[in-house]
Amino acid sequence: MEWILGGIGAVLFLSAIAFLTVEGLRGDDRPDAISFRVEEIIPTNDAFLVRYSAQNSGTQTLADLQVRAEVFDGTTVVDEAEGTLDFLPGQSQRSGGFYLREDPRKYRLEIRAEGYQEP
Amino acid sequence: MNRDYATGVARAFGGALLFSLPILMTMETWSLGFAMDRFRLIALMLALLPVLVGLAYYSGFEDTTLLADAVLDAFVAITVTTAMAAALLSIFGVLDRNADANEWIGKIAVQAVPGSIGALLAQSQFGVRGEEQRKRREGGDFGEYFFMCAGALFLAANIAPTEEVVVIAHKMSPWQTLLLALLSLGIMHLFVYAAGFRGQHERPQDRTFAHVFAKFSLNGYLLAALISVFICWAFGRLDGMSIEESVQTVVVLGLPAAIGAASARLVL
Numbered sequence: 166m167e168w169i170l171g172g173i174g175a176v177l178f179l180s181a182i183a184f185l186t187v188e189g190l191r192g193d194d195r196p197d198a199i200s201f202r203v204e205e206i207i208p209t210n211d212a213f214l215v216r217y218s219a220q221n222s223g224t225q226t227l228a229d230l231q232v233r234a235e236v237f238d239g240t241t242v243v244d245e246a247e248g249t250l251d252f253l254p255g256q257s258q259r260s261g262g263f264y265l266r267e268d269p270r271k272y273r274l275e276i277r278a279e280g281y282q283e284p
Numbered sequence: 285m286n287r288d289y290a291t292g293v294a295r296a297f298g299g300a301l302l303f304s305l306p307i308l309m310t311m312e313t314w315s316l317g318f319a320m321d322r323f324r325l326i327a328l329m330l331a332l333l334p335v336l337v338g339l340a341y342y343s344g345f346e347d348t349t350l351l352a353d354a355v356l357d358a359f360v361a362i363t364v365t366t367a368m369a370a371a372l373l374s375i376f377g378v379l380d381r382n383a384d385a386n387e388w389i390g391k392i393a394v395q396a397v398p399g400s401i402g403a404l405l406a407q408s409q410f411g412v413r414g415e416e417q418r419k420r421r422e423g424g425d426f427g428e429y430f431f432m433c434a435g436a437l438f439l440a441a442n443i444a445p446t447e448e449v450v451v452i453a454h455k456m457s458p459w460q461t462l463l464l465a466l467l468s469l470g471i472m473h474l475f476v477y478a479a480g481f482r483g484q485h486e487r488p489q490d491r492t493f494a495h496v497f498a499k500f501s502l503n504g505y506l507l508a509a510l511i512s513v514f515i516c517w518a519f520g521r522l523d524g525m526s527i528e529e530s531v532q533t534v535v536v537l538g539l540p541a542a543i544g545a546a547s548a549r550l551v552l
Contacts, residue, residue: 166289167356174359177366178333181389182326188386189322226319254318258382284319 197223303402317391365399435548
């Protein structure tokens with residue numbers, strides 16, 4: 166029994182070290198583009214809720230990521246909303262939502278990242 | 285499977301849970317898990333291993349006699365802690381399904397430091413006394429210093445992830461920093477020799493106060509400060525900081541490290 170538990174521990178420990186070494190050797194973490202995808206749009210009582218997911222294609226973890234949604238009618242901004250993602254780790258995905266007054270389905274919706282902190 | 289061993293493992297789970305709960309439920313430790321430098325995390329894990337083996341050797345959750353058994357026990361402690369941390373973090377919803385392996389491994393590995401120490405301490409905390417008491421005495425000076433390092437590592441690793449360490453360092457003036465360092469040193473000495481806790485050490489008759497103070501308390505504080513530097517570095521707390529601020533941060537973290545070191549001499 167102790168050999169099984171001890172063996173699992175040794176495997177866990179060594180594989181974690183190996184994995185982290187490989188990760189570490191990939192070089193310094195680099196920030197890169199963030200791609201947004203609108204997951205769904207839910208009409209609520211007084212707003213249109215836009216649920217989005219953000220995919221970090223860089224390897225750098227982004228902290229306090231400022232996210233902005235703008236609704237365009239042609240080139241005119243008819244509505245906008247801001248949000249923050251606490252953490253968006255490298256190569257990872259996080260989700261959030263915006264409450265917009267205008268129905269984004271009738272116009273063009275743009276979501277983009279504005280700034281972040283290196284943790 | 286033998287019943288005593290199962291009891292020992294159950295006790296290890298309890299110890300891991302008790303000792304890692306404060307950082308399991310601290311937000312900064314989750315983000316450190318994926319944000320901290322990979323090689324520093326490896327350094328932390330590698331530093332942990334000899335500490336675990338030593339703890340298992342002196343006071344593990346089984347009656348350990350051989351070094352090989354101690355190594356085995358150390359890995360059992362890692363298994364127990366990993367299982368405990370993975371289970372609780374999943375229940376907390378902290379292990380995100382969308383996250384990559386890097387994030388999961390990092391989050392769990394950070395918890396392994398206090399948890400696995402706790403798993404091994406469970407014996408000396410809740411277990412039967414006697415055997416390990418005798419063993420510790422045989423440890424001699426090296427044993428004393430080793431326990432101080434383990435205690436310092438444990439408490440420093442518990443507190444270092446929080447933002448407050450740096451915030452306190454910012455708030456303190458140089459004089460307050462000096463005072464804190466002296467206070468840590470004084471508390472350390474009182475803890476072991478004067479506070480009357482169980483396991484209190486008596487100053488040997490043939491040794492002067494200055495001798496004992498220099499040998500254990502002063503050296504102990506030095507060790508605690510070194511552990512504090514290591515932990516601060518590992519968690520990236522000193523990156524981009526001026527020398528003055530770094531010293532202040534190390535002194536702030538030196539308080540828990542010193543108390544951890546002193547109390548380890550009593551409880552372990």
